[in-house]
Amino acid sequence: MNIFPVIPGYRVEKKIGESQVADVYLGVQEHLEQRVVIKVLEPDLFQDKALAERFFKEAKKTGQFSHPNIATILEAGEANGTHYIVMEYLPESLRDRINHKFGIGEYKLLESAKIPEGYTFLHLLKEVAQALEYAHRQGFIHQDITPGNIRFREDGTAVVTGFFISNVIDSPETLKRKGIVFNSPYYISPEQALKKHPDSSSDIYSLGVVFYEMLTGRVPYDAEEPIAIENQHIMKPVPQLPESLSSYQELLERMMAKNKEERLASASQLLQTLDELIYNLPENGREAISELEIPREQRSPYREEQNQIKRKYKPIKGEGKMRMNIDKEELLRTLLNPRIALPVIAVVVIIVVLLVILSPSPDSAGGTPVAKQQALEEKDRQYQYKFQLAQRFFDSGNFQKAREKLKEAEQFKKTPETKELADKIALKISQKKDHNAFKKALADGAAAALEDYLKQFPSGLHVKEVEEKIAALKEEEKKREAEMQRLLASSIKLRSQYKDLAVAEVRAMLKKYGFYEKYYHESGDFKNHYQLKTIKNDPVVYDYATGLMWHQSGSPSYMGIIKAKLWVADLNKDQYAGYSDWRLPTLDEAVSLLENTVNRSGLYIDAVFSQEQRFIWTGDTFEKNKGWAIDFFGGDANKVNFSDVVYVRPVRSLK
Known part of the structure; x- marks a missing residue:
């Protein structure tokens, strides 16, 4: 007979998973008869009183998260010494879909699984990046981005789970003392492997590992021991994708750069890059997530249908390629090897001599008319590139992104065309705010909400319509009040004095x-x-x-x-x-x-x-x-x- 934890207000039905940090159960919220997931955290974690206090503090913070791509925490509490988290039920994960695509195991996609038409790997990355960008702004680093922590709602929306647990645990050192390994070594960032403090770029690295697995069906680094996998994250270069998937190589290298200085530093930077890639993606070149639904007998790791992306992301001149940052201690040990050191030193000496001979004199560097002309041309090219991006975002209706790109273009130069576009963007943003405020007031349905719209937009696009709606509502209210007063006048008189009743x-x-x-x-x-x-x-x-x-x-x-x-x-x-x-x-x-x-x-x-x-x-x-x-x-x-x-x-x- 299974013995399940007793959680007030919930009926635990079965155990559906476990880790070294928590046991996971499928439950039902008794009041609403709604399915939920209940995570019961390891009791050993809460022998420390400070950690127990942190549990409730972080529960309050993450419970206030409001983002479509972050799983909703319904409740977090403690009952009879059991610390638990209740969250929305998300039956399918990215791990399930990857396994289905590459024929790993016998998993079958849920019949309710929905994948929007034209939805690509890049769109999925964007949804996860949006969740990370929101959480990072709240001061939360996930620290454990894996395919299992990316799940899907019935409408197909990608949702990130696990923020709560990663921030309840006060530090990796605490876990080590308790003999618990929190992060999966397959998705750990180099700085986490080196036991350094993670930041937003650490989550970007882990998402890059997930991206590689989405494309290939396997993790980039593997070994029999976790320490060996961690060393590969620190030392090994970013793996090369097959030629059929080479369009994604540049993005992968920017996400998985070993050196944090060369990596995309934030989810905001990743979102900007993804927007540009998605915008430039040709209609016949979409690596669709719907590939996850292909019949098993037709599946192979790299199907020809996956090789359609023709355009490769080309960074602006000067951004350069991502370079692998080899661990300095390892490099030093290599150079101290006599068999290697002498040839290397000889090559270095030759290069230095050539640089001295061939390098231009100070008078000729940067100050010549040719150099100045090249600098002006480069500045103009950068301006044209940024301005065209701004124009594209404007044409597609993404006015906030258009404003961002236009500001970047104006850093190179301001022209009549930038002013004209800036005015157009400002007008569109104002109109969009106006329309959104109108829709919100209309959805509220109350006269007070509509009156607030008039205060905010006295010359707005919907003033006449709102004024007519307010007048109609007030007339309805008058009629309703008159009817209520009629009913009140004929209401039944009940005893209001207390008495002793048998x-x-x-x-x-x-x-x-x-x-x-x-x-x-x-x-x-x-x-x-x-x-x-x-x-x-x-x-x-x-x-x-x-x-x-x-x-x-x-x-x-x-x-x-x-x-x-x-x-x-x-x-x-x-x-x-x-x-x-x-x-x-x-x-x-x-x-x-x-x-x-x-x-x-x-x-x-x-x-x-x-x-x-x-x-x-x-x-x-x-x-x-x-x-x-x-x-x-x-x-x-x-x-x-x-x-x-x-x-x-x-x-x-x-x-």
């Missing part, structure tokens, strides 16, 4: 017109008329059928009758929603909230109210020494001791 009296009240019928309604067609409102930032629920205003959320916790009355007194002291006449409801008033059928939460109360308060106090008593409470879970009334703990939902009269 059991038989309460039972007769509840069952007079049917098991869940409202006792005060004889015709059988009574219906509440609820309206949720926010007054002074406090949510309340109007019921125009009974003439009552209810506290929408109720008390945050259970409490005895004395504490309940004190809590209501504090509401009045603070003037919740602007009123100071809140009170406990009578049983008559509380029964009016009971519905004939249960809602999705399994309660006999309308979903307009908070669903946490399953039992609420009334002000009525039983034999003077007990109280009456309404049970929304059972749809009934119960007598309770004054010392029992029950929720509170205060009420006040509207008339």
Whole structure:
């Protein structure tokens, strides 16, 4: 029999994975019946009190992440000594798709897997880079980018997971002391292999390794021992792709450069490079991710269909090729070998002599008309290149990127055409902001949101439409308010004075017109008329059928009758929603909230109210020494001791 961890609010179904840091389970969020992934972290990690505190600190930070390409953390907590993370369920990973493409194992893609038309390896890299760029701006370095940590939603969106764990663990040294290897040696950066502090470029290197595996189906470096793999990351050059994939070699070298100074330093730089590559990609030259769906019998590591990219990324003159930075100690050991050192020294001497002989004099270097002309031509070429990029991005509708490229062009020179394009870009960006603000206000649907649009864009593109919409909303509000006032005028008057009630009296009240019928309604067609409102930032629920205003959320916790009355007194002291006449409801008033059928939460109360308060106090008593409470879970009334703990939902009269 499997023994699964007990996580409050979740039903653990099965174990789906494990690592040295956490066990991974498939679970169900009981309240919403929604599938989730639950990661239970190793207990040994939290023997250190500081690490336990860091767990909750990082949980709060990463829980606030809001990015379409970063997995959503639903909850992180601790129960009975078990530290856990709950996140959205993402059943398929890049590892699964790579295995499927290259015929590794028997994995079959999910039927729900969606791959957008024209979606290339570069588009996938861009989605991951967008996630990294967002996280890096928040101060988070992932440190463990692998195909397993890149997953997919049902709509095909690539999502990065694992930020939380990598930042909960305070340092690699902590893991080493506990005998845990956090990073996979296959995807580790040279600086991580050298036990140096990782930064944003370390994530770029690891993503470069993943990119190589996406293209070839294998990792660039392999060995029997992790230390041997780490040494290859430090010493071995960036592997050459097959000729059929050579279009990607330049990008791969920029991502996997051994020397951090020669590597793409940030996700922002990677995104800029990818945008330029994707823009220049010919329509018939797309290495599509949809290749991951080819029939197995047709698969081979380098299919001819993968060899279609004709255009190779060509960097601006002066950027140069990426060079391998060989470890200095290794180079020194090599040069100290007599069999190697003498020939090398001889060659170096010859080169130095030739450089001295052939080098121009100081007077002739850089100051000649020819050199100046070359510098001007180079400056003009750089300007033309950047300006054309800006124009292309503008034509494609990417106005922010067009502005960036135009600023780069203006570093070389400013011309009437740069000013003209700058004005066009500014206008388009303004119009886009205008349109986005309009769509947001329209989606909100409230008059206040539309009025905010008018304040922000008094001469905007949609002013007339917004003014007409506001007028229509206000007219609707007038009609609705008139109807509510009509209902309020004819509302049922319920007992508001507390009294001592016998059991038989309460039972007769509840069952007079049917098991869940409202006792005060004889015709059988009574219906509440609820309206949720926010007054002074406090949510309340109007019921125009009974003439009552209810506290929408109720008390945050259970409490005895004395504490309940004190809590209501504090509401009045603070003037919740602007009123100071809140009170406990009578049983008559509380029964009016009971519905004939249960809602999705399994309660006999309308979903307009908070669903946490399953039992609420009334002000009525039983034999003077007990109280009456309404049970929304059972749809009934119960007598309770004054010392029992029950929720509170205060009420006040509207008339």
